[in-house]
């Protein structure tokens with residue numbers, strides 16, 4: 001099968017906002033306790049952060065990490081997580097029916113972000129609480145000194161403000177499962193008032209309002225229209241979430257699901273444009289896709305566990321083990337963010353450690369990279385610069401999730417004056433793709449690097465005992481010939497192709 005790909009030097013979609021390579025960390029399962037934080041662990045630093053995990057996180061070069069939830073945040077009292085540890089209350093977490101010790105809170109997370117080379121993206125609780133708790137947290141984090149909240153932060157050991165720039169106004173407020181779930185109108189009003197109060201402190205904050213929890217929600221996409229009708233000019237981004245599953249073990253249908261995400265982005269972009277026009281506004285609202293991932297491997301078992309268990313502290317929960325097939329879909333999802341760089345300015349893989357995560361640990365033991373670590377790693381490393389428009393001429397197929405799914409998925413990034421990077425996934429189950437890539441306006445001089453992932457076994461996974469079962473390797477077979485790139489991409493394969501120009 002043949003694929004013809006064309007990019008043009010002058011056909012730029014947008015500058016890529018590096019923050020599309022961000023992540024999410026919730027107080028959930030072993031994400032925090034036993035994940036990033038573990039007193040007594042052989043690799044723990046002076047703050048009890050696991051340095052084995054920190055090393056893997058740092059390598060991902062994450063611009064932001066969203067925290068502390070997720071569903072958890074909607075019944076969270078942030079004040080429980082500050083001050084002397086021995087005085088912090090133990091609380092019940094209503095979202096996941098677990099016990100929260102509060103040993104880690106906002107200040108510890110700030111310290112961890114520094115160590116991880118990333119920035120905090122905080123969510124405020126608009127479920128069980130309101131704008132007063134939000135503005136107090138903002139003042140605690142960002143005000144230099146001389147007020148009740150800022151002096152309390154200093155007393156708690158943090159003289160310098162945390163200076164958090166990006167804030168989520170609640171989490172998934174359209175979901176009936178959310179503590180303090182609201183109608184679109186109720187939430188839009190509260191989001192607007194909270195945004196106004198936070199902006200009264202600092203005009204330049206970036207504020208994210210909750211969009212739909214996924215595109216199958218009964219209120220989608222009216223939710224976005226009604227919410228934005230209340231708060232369009234007060235916010236900067238609409239938050240979208242989407243998770244993908246392959247319960248039916250239908251490979252081609254699973255691989256079509258990045259088109260579902262693309263349609264979701266397109267529809268919500270349209271709603272944003274509609275509200276902007278209706279309001280005769282010049283203000284731009286973008287998309288923060290702050291939860292995305294594959295999530296199903298352990299989902300049914302988790303659901304049975306957490307709906308029946310007796311409030312344990314940091315139990316294993318949502319510990320999906322990812323396989324090679326998930327690498328291919330994650331590659332397509334990341335490509336979608338690159339191609340939608342004009343609309344999507346933030347995206348967070350959900351989550352980061354142990355909980356539906358690219359990094360896994362044993363409490364008291366080893367840490368390793370799941371298969372899905374790698375597409376995120378390469379997108380973050382080489383996916384920065386300008387997103388270029390890509391024309392792809394390749395046969396397509398129809399699936400239950402979407403029609404007209406191209407067998408080849410491509411995103412192109414002009415990194416700098418000398419390099420263009422192509423991220424490609426051959427979706428075809430059993431045919432190689434003979435690609436012919438035309439770089440109009442560029443003179444390709446050679447392949448600077450070709451990384452590939454392919455595996456005869458779609459179900460292959462990495463585990464503590466076999467952490468390198470599914471890893472990237474050097475690609476071959478693509479070369480510059482007659483001014484174009486030509487070569488074969490094996491069936492079911494992921495590629496990072498860096499071209500010198």
Ligand code: AHR
Nearest residue numbers: 026070071072171172350
């Ligand atoms: O990431 C797991 C959960 O998925 C989050 O807590 C919630 O926001 C979403 O439903």
